Amino acid sequence: MTIFKKLEPFLDQIQQELQHSIKPDYPQSIKDPIVYFLETPGKKIRPLLTLLCAEAVGGKTSDAFSAAVGIELFHDFTLIHDDIMDRDDMRRGRFTVHKKWGEDSAILVGDMMIGMAFEKMLACEAQYIQSVLPLFNEALIKVCEGQALDKEFEIRENVSLDDYLDMISKKTAWLFKLSCEIGAILGGGSAEEVETMRQFGNLLGIGFQIQDDLLDYIGEEKTLGKKVGSDLKMHKKTYVTLLYSQKVGQQSDNANNFPFTISQFSSLPDLKTALFDLGIVDETRKLVDDYIRGAIRLLERIQPLTESNDLYQMVLALQERDY
């Protein structure tokens, strides 16, 4: 992805600032896991969105820098706690915090990172604190709600597409939305621009999560840096599984057999083949494209869609991602 190559100076800056947010006097037992987690280069999609959205509305990226790092720390907290709940052992190609240091440490490290995240938000320019902080905290609550729904759906059979979309709009898209909205606010955008970037972030986030769900079945472990099939193991309800249940239900022509669950498959390669054969991969990709095209149409209201438009190029790169 050449756009991420171009954005590398930002990535380096974010990476450095993440390291600087770790105070030398933190107790060793939480400092070590935090250093370990933060030193692994992640995609940094959310902080990049914050910086580029600030720029898109005519502001300077430096105005949004502290918030961008705060948003990444917030995202990292959710990953660390979610990995415990989802029993995931690998993340970004390395052991998860709870796998390496135990669940107690991972709980505490996640809690600590909420504080570190708020610290960065509190370092935003004073005039924006009162608009930015309630949004940031609202996102904390919504992301927890989304995670709760995700866990509820694991043991619930009757999950509709609307339920699923509501869940991912909280669990994933809310933070995308927040990243873009806060970037636009700190970049000095008008109320209309802020609202447009907020909606842009929401559509991008929903597209991103549906794509993520697909990659969990058809992605390559080496490229993803984590185990594929984790959703299958946890009986996660995703667009892929909902579509599968629907299609197999229709084929069998027997309403009583509905819903068929994807977890009947014990082998991931078999399931992968079935997902391609049933046209589920294509349909899912189409839905992802729909959301991303929607996001791009909103972006066009703010900036011309040119080759030099970094935000636009980043969205296109995300659309094509295989990791």
Place this chain on the structure above:
Amino acid sequence: MTIFKKLEPFLDQIQQELQHSIKPDYPQSIKDPIVYFLETPGKKIRPLLTLLCAEAVGGKTSDAFSAAVGIELFHDFTLIHDDIMDRDDMRRGRFTVHKKWGEDSAILVGDMMIGMAFEKMLACEAQYIQSVLPLFNEALIKVCEGQALDKEFEIRENVSLDDYLDMISKKTAWLFKLSCEIGAILGGGSAEEVETMRQFGNLLGIGFQIQDDLLDYIGEEKTLGKKVGSDLKMHKKTYVTLLYSQKVGQQSDNANNFPFTISQFSSLPDLKTALFDLGIVDETRKLVDDYIRGAIRLLERIQPLTESNDLYQMVLALQERDY
């Protein structure tokens, strides 16, 4: 404790507001544990301190009410996550959240309550938000640091009295300090009054924790609402255990045998007898009294120590507590 009887209208108000902070649209899987946890009447020491400190500097308790509830929610978050880490099954006479709903739920419920706590802090009067929020967030970080140290000390032998005091000043006293400081700020106190109430809270908090450590060995389960001996089980380093090691070390007159650990006792009644016989109970109570007298001297700078001084009466009641 008659003072708590007198403060009952406040307790009822806090209890009601805690229930109101639970939104009807929270997902069931987190709403149920939150309702369950918040409906149990706790001591509510911290929010009462906030309200009474606002009053002590000449303000209205209503100005500090939202913050008081935020501080209680913050305290509740720490209890829920700490209970997981400390393997505690009982709290306030009922099962802990992780015992009843599992660890995953308890992690998520705790996270959610951080957001609920910040929501209350964000509802403080606008002019105070920028002074109150950084203090609140600093406390979140410090309390996590304190909990990390507490867990580190469980597996470390060479813990000094200074190490222990540093740990409890973060883990427990910081929130007492914050409760008093924020109360004084929202009550419109002068910089000097705020600083005095802050120090008052710190000394009170340290005294409270040392007393808590003692009650874990010599308290009555029924009165405490939780199992005694939990610290023993987890090899916690407390003032009681540090004093024990010191005394037994001196008696044996053999430096190589030092430190003796209190965990050599397998029976709690035996240990309890030993703690009384060795004078450890008396010495610990004396230290608690020293801290609480220090707090009272600070309070005297703000308010005369009369029978109608609710804050003073509350401190005296805490000094005598057996729960």
